[in-house]
Amino acid sequence: MSAIVLGTATAGTAHAALGFDVSVGAGVWSQQPSGYVHYSTGGQASSDVNLKNDLGLSSKSQGYAWVDIQHPIPVLPDVEIRYSRINTSGSQVLSRTITYGGQTYNANQQVNSQVKLTQTDFLFYYQPINNVVQLRLGLDVKAMSLSADISSGNQYSSASGTAAVPMLYAGLRANLPFTGLSAAADGSYIGNGSDYFADYQARLAYETPIGLGLQAGYRVMELRVGNSRIDPNGDIKFKGAFAGVFYQF
Template identity: 85%
Template sequence: MTIRHPLAVIGVCALGLGSMGAAHAALGFNVSLGAGIWSQQPSGFVHYTTNGQQSSDVNLKNDLGLGSKSQGYAWIDIQHPIPVLPDVEIRYSRIDTSGSNVLSRTISYGGQTYTANQQVSSQLKLTQTDFIFYYQPLNNIVQLRLGLDVKALSLSADIKSGNQSSSASGTAAVPMLYAGLRANLPLTGLSAAIDGSYIGDGANYFADYQARIAYETAIGLGLQAGYRQMELKVGNSKIDPNGDIKFKGVFAGIFYHF
């Protein structure tokens, strides 16, 4: 499953919802949308076995030289007055980082062998759009969210050196359990929240969670800042690329609530 131009979709939704904010409030809709920057620090390893040639566990930092990078994210949250239907939040984020390094050891990846002291360049991309469907069994000063996060993602991990190259990519739609908790400080505009999504069996799992604080003005404009960590661990050689990939770091953004 591949989601094309989700930022454009969110932008169109934002324009339409912004022009009808008063009408939505009258109908019982509660809408928030925002965007910001996430400082991503990569760690872990990736491997890609092909044609029966076993891949090395290629370290993202030590072997490939991938470093931290800041990139954008966007989201829109729509709550409606129909009790039997879940509320919906859509989140979009993108990881696109590259590096260059002289190998200190010989590695195998995608049917190619790269020897020690060889210069390699690499690129790792992970694009994801989360469709979160949730209910709020508790919705007062403290808000509890429980539901399902369908994460549509596209992953690629490429290595090149001279005439050698190895390229692996894949797409998937991953259903994950979702839970979130938020607390508001009355009369201050301040709030704190934590939420996360998870699927796995211990040995293989996908986890994505964040904690944040926010300040919202009387006109609905606000700021948020927090910390996000995402980890994908897949040891099944039938799924390529796979490995244990982690991205973590602080984020900050702006939002509007109407």
């Protein structure tokens, strides 16, 4: 154990000597789905299929991870990479007739559904203020894959798509000196009229003198896209509390 601690401390000292500041973390996000999806195909319009009332999707906890690298070269942005995954399913007896992906599912018919969203965020940011208060401004390139499937008996509707979405990014963090405590909030956004994509969170953290820390907070992610943009589309929101651990080298 002492060898492991010594090795970690040595790595941290080496990073500090080179002017690098590296942190890694992972945790669990409790995701509560809401909103609706639609998928039109073959000239047949789609219903606004409600994720909870029609499909019976429920809350689910999934993992997330991140690594943040800050360096001493002023002209180049610092980089943070975040990964999170949503994979939730449901089974529900419909209270109304819906149309999705060219298929009509009738009232009192049982349907099974699954929604998946995998995303990796590449954050490129500068820190014009970096002391007790830290301000981050930059770009979030969100690589995402979304699918929303419905089935019942021999009926099956599947919609999926991938995209790389550039988003404006901003973050603010305040440290309470000599305590290891900090509070932070950040978010990414891109919008055009009624269509937008937003992903933001607020969190509290405590870091021990050896660099190991805990964080907890709340995250909201919402994608609202009109019928003609991508499939599947609609107004999809996932929100909920998260908690995790991190290590600052």
